[in-house]
Amino acid sequence: MAVKTLIQGIHDGMREALRQDLRVVVLGEDVGKNGGVFRATEGLWQEFGEERVMDTPLAEAGIVGAAIGMAVNGLRPIAEIQFMGFIYPAFEQIVTHAARLRTRTQGQHPASLVIRAPYGGGIRAPELHSDSTESLFVHIPGLKVVVPSTPADAKGLLLAAVKDPDPVIYLEPMQIYRSVKGEVPDGWHEVPLGKARVLREGEDVTLITWGAMVPLAEKCAQAWAGRGISCEVIDVRSLYPLDEETIIASVKKTGRVVIVHEAPKTAGLGAELTALINEQAFLWLEAPITRVTGFDVPVPMFALENAFRPDQERVDRAISYVTSF
Amino acid sequence: MAVKTLIQGIHDGMREALRQDLRVVVLGEDVGKNGGVFRATEGLWQEFGEERVMDTPLAEAGIVGAAIGMAVNGLRPIAEIQFMGFIYPAFEQIVTHAARLRTRTQGQHPASLVIRAPYGGGIRAPELHSDSTESLFVHIPGLKVVVPSTPADAKGLLLAAVKDPDPVIYLEPMQIYRSVKGEVPDGWHEVPLGKARVLREGEDVTLITWGAMVPLAEKCAQAWAGRGISCEVIDVRSLYPLDEETIIASVKKTGRVVIVHEAPKTAGLGAELTALINEQAFLWLEAPITRVTGFDVPVPMFALENAFRPDQERVDRAISYVTSF
């Protein structure tokens, strides 16, 4: 196993999928000759040719609509949306069609496709490039939503998503595209959808997070370990379906929960996690479930993105709060 | 004050706005000569002419985009989207632009507009006409979201929305368009955004709901009153901003909460309400906050819509659960 970056894990996943499954095609803006604006598809056009890796016109509804039609007609498309902030023109194709086609056709056309999009802030990108609107997709029945935070998961979730017969929104935390490194298994490697990753076990507080917030949570957990408070850190990884078992078991152990996400607070996924825990572990709770999230303001331009995004201080404050409640 | 239906309240609100504020225009598909597919704009084209009430081509992004541009250039548009299920083509214009233009222009262009859309099920409408995706909009910072459930609120919230300098998504529960009747004040009548309506006071359980679920909650509350359990029923009415004060005060009184909404459960607005209450009234809770919602399945065609939507039996079960916890 070689040590790779997260984006290499994504790249490897696509390459493996293209190699092993002839139904797989990759399509999107600049994914061909240019290898993607983040180089996620680097070299794939050269290796697999322009009938497997396809530059499209600049039209997201067209891209996702085409991918749905391809899936209906037997292909397994991986569609790239260049940034999550540009997924909204395709929103109707995703929520009305990709999500519902299996139900609407009573299983005949499951819309087996993957939609990849880089998301979140932290790279001082230009305006409107840093949205984290994962909860919108989690709310839509019929979609699965995953977010890797390690290179191995990046590959494993991508291949699981490709194999999965249902439509999967695959979100890539671009802040850690290159900063997170780790071993990535060779060949076909799957990480099952619907399973969270407990990256650190603990007894006192459950820290629940995903994507680019995982390293932050880990750092906080480490710091608190020094102060005698042990945090269990859960990388949710599969935002839908949620691994309720792992989450609830942890909460029942610790009784105290801090949820960290980058998206704005109101109606973000932290709300659903709170509701879930409230429903399934009410009697175990020893403090209010506490959310540390982006503020309820439009994702700012990068000069203020650090003020907007959760940071160690805010997470620390939440941990203090729940442990001293 | 005359007794009117909910849709008449909406109609009256638009008429009043068109009369009193020359900046107001109404635009959308079939809103002119035809008076809207539900007749919400009946007679307005005839009364105010085709420069105030405008039939547009069939293009939702065009409609909302045009409305934003009109707002920038000094008008106060009320845009109609024919059904909430068809709002998604305009999603980008709404979430990227209407919601953020005030911030992006540092207050220079607040995108003062209202987007109306009938929503929800219960009228045996054709496929894909019955979505309730209000939580998607609540999650987007910069938008306000309201839902009237009485004729007076219909008018009052509409006029408040028109006057409000920020973009307002105004959702109309079409199931009760004509079934709910009540007195509607004449002239300019506003119901402030951000205030819930307590339609029934009670001591034992707080029932929180909005839109077409209000009559259901009321019915359940009545039934339980006979059994010696008194429910406080809150019509949230303003989904963003939420009237936290009213909600939290009620929960602190009752300690038990049932939330009823038609949208699917996962990441629906019930999750946010749960999280909010958990944060602000944790120590007052005597039972898990319980959600009665649409199931996490694509909104079904009408033969199964009753199975999908909350009904008295499911609400009753929830009330039993929280009162006997």
Next chain:
Amino acid sequence: MLQQTRHDMVQYLRPNGWLTDEGKKVWGGLSREQKLDLYRWMVKVRLFDRRAVILQRQGRIGTYAPLEGQEAAQVGSALALGREDWIFPSYREHGVSMIAGMPLAHILLYWMGRVEGNTAPEGVRVLPPYVPIATQMPQAMGAAWASKLKRESSLAIAYFGDGATSEGDFHEACNFAGVFQLPVLFFCQNNQYAISVPFSRQSATSTVAEKGQAYGIPSVRVDGNDVLAVYHVTAEAAERARNGGGATLIEAVTYRQGSHTTADDATRYRDPEEVRIWVEERDPVDRCRRLLEREGLLSEEYIASWEECCKKEIQEAVDAAERAKAPPPTHLFNHVFETLPPSLLRQREELVRKEGGPDGSENPDPRHP
């Protein structure tokens, strides 16, 4: 041969039932059965449609979208397709669907609010009706793209209305189809109205066909009430698509004789004289009947017996649809995902407990309603 782009309207069969010179040639190339089929299908479609309107009035089905007046556009085009072609219809294409092999009972079930109505029999490549306007177009384009990538000869066809041409999805689909030379037919039934909005307020061009120029795809304008011309231009476009010639935009000029749906009242926005002209002078079924009668292919008895035969078939479909066992409430969960995640299993349980009945396993086979 079809010219690259023809914006003068192709017409082979005049409203008075006489063939044009070009029409005679095309007509001469059809077999007797083909000729009769054009008519027979139109009659069946119309009788079905009328029956459906009545069923709606009787409260036996929900809101329904009638097609009367558009039979030639639907029958002519659908008969020009092959079994392997992918059809992406809107909500008004009952005629197309039945020709492609959707059982009439399924079509009725759909309008009864029953999702099982969307299930296509084995080998029938008809997608469910697309209600959100124009959204089927990018998908048809994608299906065609897959055919091309797989080097299969199947094409895809998207049916849509004049109003749909205003949506962004129309544009994006046409543009991709032009760029990638995809085997897709964009078949527009320009019935002059999008609910109440006339085409003149939908578009500043006077035709849909001329919009094809923006995408470098050939387009053709055809009399949509002339079943022969529709059949022929669709067949030509299909052949070109199969031969690598790419997409075609077809504008079939027609008219919806009734209301937009049974919930609409077209008298609010249409001039009765306009309606009268289309109904009395340009009806697609009458026109074809006159031709066949003149050619001696159709007698009054034949017509009567065919109508009888259709009515019987329709009655059987009504019976089948009304008899079709309603799936239990738990059917809601049957096709959300291939495998239900735990949270959905729990929600399903909640419904089972509430229903107090069986666990939904006795879900009737939706293919045989």
Next chain:
Amino acid sequence: MLQQTRHDMVQYLRPNGWLTDEGKKVWGGLSREQKLDLYRWMVKVRLFDRRAVILQRQGRIGTYAPLEGQEAAQVGSALALGREDWIFPSYREHGVSMIAGMPLAHILLYWMGRVEGNTAPEGVRVLPPYVPIATQMPQAMGAAWASKLKRESSLAIAYFGDGATSEGDFHEACNFAGVFQLPVLFFCQNNQYAISVPFSRQSATSTVAEKGQAYGIPSVRVDGNDVLAVYHVTAEAAERARNGGGATLIEAVTYRQGSHTTADDATRYRDPEEVRIWVEERDPVDRCRRLLEREGLLSEEYIASWEECCKKEIQEAVDAAERAKAPPPTHLFNHVFETLPPSLLRQREELVRKEGGPDGSENPDPRHP
């Protein structure tokens, strides 16, 4: 007079710096100052652009979208507009914005990730850069619609690229503009690429201009590196719009000489020879300089002193932008709503407590950075 639709490319000033016959007439109608302005603005825009690229390399601003090569398209069109017109730019229209009155310092602030950079001085009707492609077009159309409804003579102009023509928003905006005859100019800088995708893969038509036909709006194709022609066709289209003649689609054929942004590497996807031709043989600034020199309007000293003057102004803008006091973190909350609801007040409090500093009230006036 501008013909209804001209798809042969309008060119008045040849790449070699000589005027065409028609060009001579147009040129003759300009005052000395107007002539010099065309050149002076192009130089200022270019110098600004080059400086911005350097600032990015030095880490003093973030990712930046250079416009070098597109100066004539931007300057020519922007000079044809009036102060009352509404401008909806994309992220590459620094030249347009500065002509319309956006302070250079604001433009730099924007690329420093500072939202205050979007604030327009009183009376300057420039919207912030539109990053999501083509989304500005329906809004420009709406602003124009409002002008028309209010019977004002202001028009709206949307700037966008060749790639933008593929988006649904392009289509919907053009269609409304055609239907309602709105005073809006759709100004496309066809710089041949959407990041790495050449126009030939973006569209099956060889020009953007011919797409105007689908909307019944006149369109014109102009040499986008010919500042005189761009100025003239824009002025004509503007005049027509103001006189009730409706929208125009203008395709300015140009080339982005550098990379898409400073984060892009255009050598990955463009032929160096192609780049060389555009840079060496078709440059918009050189071309104009040659003409002015030949006409004796420009001397080497004048050029040098003007460049000096621009550099000084740019340096002052850099200084101003870099000196501009950064708003405190609480600035996040300043313009979300006119009045903050309680939950946002609470969130703001959280940030204030965390910062431990002032409550954000000393937010510097963003109009004077």
